[in-house]
Amino acid sequence: MTEVWWVSLIKAFVIINLLMLTFAYMTLIERKVLARMQLRYGPNRAGPFGLLQPIADLVKLIRKEAFFPASAVDVLYITAPVLSCFTALAAFSVIPFGPGWTIGDYYVSGEVVNVSISLILLFALGSLGIYGFIVGGWASDSKYSLLGSMRTCAQMVSYEVSLTFAVLGVVLMGRSLSLVDIVHKQDETFWFFGPQFVGLLIFFVAGVAETNRPPFDLPEADTELVAGYHTEYSGMRFGLFQMGEYVNMITLSALAVTLFFGGWYGPWAPLGPLWFALKLFAVIFIFLWLRATLPRLRYDQLMRLGWKVLLPLATVNAVVTAALVVAL
Amino acid sequence: MILADAGNILVWIVWVVAAFACLGSGIAVISFSNPFYSALSLIGNLASLAVLYLLLAAEFVAAAQVLVYAGAVMVMFLFVIAYLGGHADAPWAGGPSWQALWAVAASAALLVEVIVVIGLKTGGRLSHSPPTDFSFGSPATIGRLFLTDHLLAFEITSIVLLIAAVGGVILGSHSRETAAE
Numbered sequence: 337m338t339e340v341w342w343v344s345l346i347k348a349f350v351i352i353n354l355l356m357l358t359f360a361y362m363t364l365i366e367r368k369v370l371a372r373m374q375l376r377y378g379p380n381r382a383g384p385f386g387l388l389q390p391i392a393d394l395v396k397l398i399r400k401e402a403f404f405p406a407s408a409v410d411v412l413y414i415t416a417p418v419l420s421c422f423t424a425l426a427a428f429s430v431i432p433f434g435p436g437w438t439i440g441d442y443y444v445s446g447e448v449v450n451v452s453i454s455l456i457l458l459f460a461l462g463s464l465g466i467y468g469f470i471v472g473g474w475a476s477d478s479k480y481s482l483l484g485s486m487r488t489c490a491q492m493v494s495y496e497v498s499l500t501f502a503v504l505g506v507v508l509m510g511r512s513l514s515l516v517d518i519v520h521k522q523d524e525t526f527w528f529f530g531p532q533f534v535g536l537l538i539f540f541v542a543g544v545a546e547t548n549r550p551p552f553d554l555p556e557a558d559t560e561l562v563a564g565y566h567t568e569y570s571g572m573r574f575g576l577f578q579m580g581e582y583v584n585m586i587t588l589s590a591l592a593v594t595l596f597f598g599g600w601y602g603p604w605a606p607l608g609p610l611w612f613a614l615k616l617f618a619v620i621f622i623f624l625w626l627r628a629t630l631p632r633l634r635y636d637q638l639m640r641l642g643w644k645v646l647l648p649l650a651t652v653n654a655v656v657t658a659a660l661v662v663a664l
Numbered sequence: 665m666i667l668a669d670a671g672n673i674l675v676w677i678v679w680v681v682a683a684f685a686c687l688g689s690g691i692a693v694i695s696f697s698n699p700f701y702s703a704l705s706l707i708g709n710l711a712s713l714a715v716l717y718l719l720l721a722a723e724f725v726a727a728a729q730v731l732v733y734a735g736a737v738m739v740m741f742l743f744v745i746a747y748l749g750g751h752a753d754a755p756w757a758g759g760p761s762w763q764a765l766w767a768v769a770a771s772a773a774l775l776v777e778v779i780v781v782i783g784l785k786t787g788g789r790l791s792h793s794p795p796t797d798f799s800f801g802s803p804a805t806i807g808r809l810f811l812t813d814h815l816l817a818f819e820i821t822s823i824v825l826l827i828a829a830v831g832g833v834i835l836g837s838h839s840r841e842t843a844a845e
Contacts, residue, residue, distance in 0.1 A: 463731055
């Protein structure tokens with residue numbers, strides 16, 4: 337049951353475009369949801385219900401002048417957004433979205449690549465993605481950008497630890513680092529959000545912080561830092577940074593679905609990718625909901641939460657799970 | 665058969681690119697005068713090492729290398745360098761020339777040593793690759809080796825890390841007290 341190489345290539349092409357389409361429409365959904373939660377209409381001019389708004393935004397971003405500061409380090413300044421966007425898109429490739437199908441004579445697997453260490457690969461790509469933010473902020477040669485990238489760096493490194501520790505429980509219960517195996521295991525036994533409820537909570541809080549989403553959006557706190565590390569960016573370079581952030585959020589939501597909510601399996605009816613998409617949008621909606629509901633944390637509160645609450649909790653969770661897995 | 669040959673050529677190309685990237689970034693680390701660029705080159709060096717691990721069928725080691733060294737550790741380097749600024753005091757910049765001489769001599773000695781050891785240890789085994797089965801380099805295999813053959817080294821490493829963590833806490837709390845005074 338191996339895939340022909342050109343089937344993999346076509347699938348990768350389709351998935352990456354679906355991912356970018358999801359990103360484009362997520363910006364619209366975000367603005368719509370925020371607007372409705374604040375008793376406004378949101379974008380409703382471009383096309384019916386504002387459905388063409390993402391395309392209008394894209395055209396605007398591409399046509400804008402892509403200036404950069406005279407003292408910026410140009411090679412790094414230009415590579416940084418590309419790097420953060422690339423790692424974000426690449427990380428999604430290990431997320432399984434279906435059981436795999438046989439179409440005609442060809443087998444199509446339910447993920448872009450299936451490696452035995454997909455979870456570590458995903459985190460590794462995520463940790464490389466941080467460089468896009470740091471290098472971009474540093475290369476801009478601007479105070480706000482540098483301060484923003486320092487904050488991004490400190491926050492993402494702190495919460496990455498809790499994020500990784502939070503999934504240890506799932507790895508122990510699934511007895512594998514492969515996301516496909518973990519999903520199969522959940523189908524055989526039960527979805528892990530029940531026994532790993534603490535893990536899910538930590539994962540979600542750390543995930544919101546890791547993607548710099550409100551209420552943890554200190555790296556780009558607009559009242560303090562203008563826009564954080566991307567202050568000096570404009571046009572499509574700014575667009576790439578935005579894309580990296582949103583795709584990271586999609587990947588993290590997909591990871592939550594895969595690790596805690598049974599991936600592509602549904603409670604009934606084998607719909608495969610449809611279940612996956614449905615759960616994915618439910619998790620993304622919670623991200624947006626948080627943004628509309630909660631005010632931003634203070635910086636010391638953020639650090640205290642990360643190191644003194646989430647990390648010990650995640651460690652205890654991992655140890656208790658390990659003991660229970662061995663005992664039962 | 666043609667496909668297998670194409671695969672071998674691809675592996676060979678990747679190996680050449682990764683090996684030269686490794687050497688090039690290594691030289692770049694010590695030749696840049698701006699520490700920020702040196703740190704970036706070190707990230708490139710660690711990443712190309714990870715590619716070499718991948719070619720040796722050690723996926724887990726490669727991913728861990730990227731996650732821990734290229735990811736977490738180097739972020740700290742960049743953080744500090746960016747915070748202090750590129751023009752901060754660089755203690756070794758423009759040191760006396762005998763230092764450079766000694767460095768070259770020492771690294772040449774190391775190189776000779778490595779070549780001699782590899783030559784003596786492997787004998788004629790370098791010309792063909794050893795058989796590796798599917799579980800080679802998998803997390804389960806590595807974990808088992810840690811807890812059986814290399815238990816002592818594993819435990820000593822964990823103690824060293826614990827000491828480092830305690831030291832970090834003590835240093836941090838000390839500086840906080842002096843700041844409060």
